[in-house]
Amino acid sequence: MNLYLTDEQNMLQESVARLFAAESSGERVRAVEGTGFDPALWRQLQDMGLNLMRLPEEVGGLGSSLLDAVLVAEQAGRHLVSVPLIEHMAASRLLAQFSGDLVSAALTKLAEGALITLLPQPFISRQMPVNGAAVADYVVLADDNAVYLLSKEQFSPIANLGSGALAVLNDTVHLSDYTVAEGVEALAEFTAACDEWRVLCAAALSGLAEQGLRMAAEYANERKAFGVPISSFQGISHPLADAISQAEGAQLLSRKAVWALATGRSDAAASVAMAFWWAADISSKAMAKALRTFGGYGVSLEYDIQMYYRRAKAWPGCAGDAQRALLDAADRLWPEQRSVVPVTKLVDAGENHQDYSLGADAEAFAEQTRAFFAKHMTPELRAHAHHSVDGFHPEFNRIAASEGMLFPHWPAEYGGLGKSAYEQAAMVAVIEAEGWEHVTAPITNQVAQIVMRFGTEEAKAESLGRFGSGESLACMGFTEPSCGCDVFAAKTFAEVQESGDWLINGQKIFTTAANLADYCFLLARTNSEKPKHKGLSVFLVPMNLPGIEVHAVHTLQDERTNIVYFSDVKLPAKYLVGEVDGGLKVMASTLEMEHGSADQYRHGHVTAFHAAEKWALAAERDGQPLLADNQTASRLARAKVHLEVSTLLCYRAIWCMSEQIHNRYWGPMAKLFATEYYQRDADDLMDMCAPYSVIQQRDGLGHLEVGYRQSIGTTIYGGTSEVQRSLVAEQALGLARSRG
Numbered sequence: 246m247n248l249y250l251t252d253e254q255n256m257l258q259e260s261v262a263r264l265f266a267a268e269s270s271g272e273r274v275r276a277v278e279g280t281g282f283d284p285a286l287w288r289q290l291q292d293m294g295l296n297l298m299r300l301p302e303e304v305g306g307l308g309s310s311l312l313d314a315v316l317v318a319e320q321a322g323r324h325l326v327s328v329p330l331i332e333h334m335a336a337s338r339l340l341a342q343f344s345g346d347l348v349s350a351a352l353t354k355l356a357e358g359a360l361i362t363l364l365p366q367p368f369i370s371r372q373m374p375v376n377g378a379a380v381a382d383y384v385v386l387a388d389d390n391a392v393y394l395l396s397k398e399q400f401s402p403i404a405n406l407g408s409g410a411l412a413v414l415n416d417t418v419h420l421s422d423y424t425v426a427e428g429v430e431a432l433a434e435f436t437a438a439c440d441e442w443r444v445l446c447a448a449a450l451s452g453l454a455e456q457g458l459r460m461a462a463e464y465a466n467e468r469k470a471f472g473v474p475i476s477s478f479q480g481i482s483h484p485l486a487d488a489i490s491q492a493e494g495a496q497l498l499s500r501k502a503v504w505a506l507a508t509g510r511s512d513a514a515a516s517v518a519m520a521f522w523w524a525a526d527i528s529s530k531a532m533a534k535a536l537r538t539f540g541g542y543g544v545s546l547e548y549d550i551q552m553y554y555r556r557a558k559a560w561p562g563c564a565g566d567a568q569r570a571l572l573d574a575a576d577r578l579w580p581e582q583r584s585v586v587p588v589t590k591l592v593d594a595g596e597n598h599q600d601y602s603l604g605a606d607a608e609a610f611a612e613q614t615r616a617f618f619a620k621h622m623t624p625e626l627r628a629h630a631h632h633s634v635d636g637f638h639p640e641f642n643r644i645a646a647s648e649g650m651l652f653p654h655w656p657a658e659y660g661g662l663g664k665s666a667y668e669q670a671a672m673v674a675v676i677e678a679e680g681w682e683h684v685t686a687p688i689t690n691q692v693a694q695i696v697m698r699f700g701t702e703e704a705k706a707e708s709l710g711r712f713g714s715g716e717s718l719a720c721m722g723f724t725e726p727s728c729g730c731d732v733f734a735a736k737t738f739a740e741v742q743e744s745g746d747w748l749i750n751g752q753k754i755f756t757t758a759a760n761l762a763d764y765c766f767l768l769a770r771t772n773s774e775k776p777k778h779k780g781l782s783v784f785l786v787p788m789n790l791p792g793i794e795v796h797a798v799h800t801l802q803d804e805r806t807n808i809v810y811f812s813d814v815k816l817p818a819k820y821l822v823g824e825v826d827g828g829l830k831v832m833a834s835t836l837e838m839e840h841g842s843a844d845q846y847r848h849g850h851v852t853a854f855h856a857a858e859k860w861a862l863a864a865e866r867d868g869q870p871l872l873a874d875n876q877t878a879s880r881l882a883r884a885k886v887h888l889e890v891s892t893l894l895c896y897r898a899i900w901c902m903s904e905q906i907h908n909r910y911w912g913p914m915a916k917l918f919a920t921e922y923y924q925r926d927a928d929d930l931m932d933m934c935a936p937y938s939v940i941q942q943r944d945g946l947g948h949l950e951v952g953y954r955q956s957i958g959t960t961i962y963g964g965t966s967e968v969q970r971s972l973v974a975e976q977a978l979g980l981a982r983s984r985g
Contacts, residue, residue, distance in 0.1 A: 305356025407559025
């Protein structure tokens, strides 16, 4: 996986950002809203060569990659540039695919600085507005027969929502007089140009949404109510946290679409439609939240946020109903069931060094994991399998450990294979697909890695070998009945004795796997005189010590968790993890690791979606494939988009951890989005597949039924969505702390 930009791309991004910040300020944008076009800005874009980016080199252009163009489009969106830049990029490359005297003359003019635009959908009505047609030297239209090249003289400007340079075709114009190309191949080229525009528009909308949200955050930090910044109110900060998560997902999705096009992936055409729909859908909603943050000032023409609100809806609207893109995605994902011809002509994206997959090594290790299951998964083990800790099997755990498959990312000295985080993620995906539990190993792994880092030599010597061999499990003792997600308010008390040992009293709840565990990773208060964050310590507590009782707590997810009581438990000093009263440092590393493993919360979503998809692909209604119904196809495609965004946010968190990038919100953002959209999609897909989805069964739609019950729990454990929203609001947007 590689999300880095090249040095040249970073320079491009920075220089364009500086240009737009200086030359496309709110005052400049507002000053040209009457025409929607800033000629001075267009000249500056020409000076930088940005108008030539997507024009091929052989006709005088720069032949820049689509990713380069996306980076410019993102900045154009942030600054609401008053030129039809993304239309120009897509149309200039399209025109170069054709020939003839008219085309040659136009290409020469483009190389000299002429402006071209296009209607990014088939032309069916003279009332269809074309962005840029009021000012462009050339305008490209296409219907079901041919591609046409016109100029602004054939159009009449119209007032519009986004204050763009929109115009409609005059009644006296005969399109056939302006034909430049006909036939299937020409129309396929036009469709590819529309796809290019959609990728660029998605990128621009992601930039627009992010900038609008940052403006709202800045205002929320300045504006006070009841003596405090309004950004400290969760009613303000939490909606903005959701919106910035969606916006960053939009950026990732548009860049991933470029990568898919550049590498010729089978889902490339669908990725374009998904990226466009998601950006169009979330940007207007995000700007509504941003505008409302300003209160009454938000609707004042003196404030810039209203310009973002209008353009978030107007820009994608130039391509028609943005919701139609969901059906385009469905057509491209499931062409057979939709009775459509697959897209054959893809956008030429040029070079792209980025990689949004886990990589070849990860896929090879996934195959190794499948082979491991094929070798060892007996019918008896299949019957024993369960998604919860009830599916734990001691012997299988030891077999996995003996072959390095329990903790393959561990160093060899502890029984691992030294695998990367990407390979580990690929393995877990296979485990989920095999229906085997992956609860006990992640918990034990997290505890063991903290012990490796902070534990005493005696504790390491005793526990790590047992963990690595599969002989022992761990559980986490963080949450208490009276504290909920505020783990640092722990009341379980550890009192030091004259011998240096500890006496522990208290209770912990939701200690998953405590009924199986040999050790409990316990957070306890060791100093009641200090502030709550500074008076805590962490211990590795053997579960066979006298005074420990484990009681079952059963959940609607068909899982067992536990409440654990500690009554005068005498704990030797060697089990202290870290320093006395230094629990905050240990917990910070623990929580950082947990945030970096947000991908674990996504796998149930994957299984539930695939169950619904498999059922829908085979189902019929009134003698027709179920997915021939547009509403059903849209619902399934929407869930697919949610899963794509969730995957990208989770993969980014893995990449962040692997590259040792210091970022405090990518993990919480991934966890928030993954679990919230898992719950939303499980709810909707249950309805879509009803009544069959309500039947409890081990296979088929039974995975969706289990997913519906599981999904609500994922928004709670590991830190509730509310906690994650607060973290995202504070770290991603710089909003005031909203927790005591």
